[in-house]
Amino acid sequence: MEVLERYYVYAKNTSNMDFLASTVAFLEFQGRKINAQDVAGNMSREQSDNFFDRLNHYRAIYRKQTSLS
Secondary structure, three states: OHHHHHHHHHOOOHHHHHHHHHHHHHHHHOOOOOOHHHHOOOOOHHHHHHHHHHHHHHHHHHHHHHHHO
């Protein structure tokens, strides 16, 4: 998890933020313990809002995948 916290600084544009959010959602889907609040800890308000919007999007995709199985 510390690795993700350190690399959020690279997530300044939409595609990088999208990648970070999709990675966190996938790790959660795998059952790994990850605290998204910690990942977003040092982000600006705008970055944090963008991150959680994208994270919720990817979480919904994984929920749909799980319900189809």
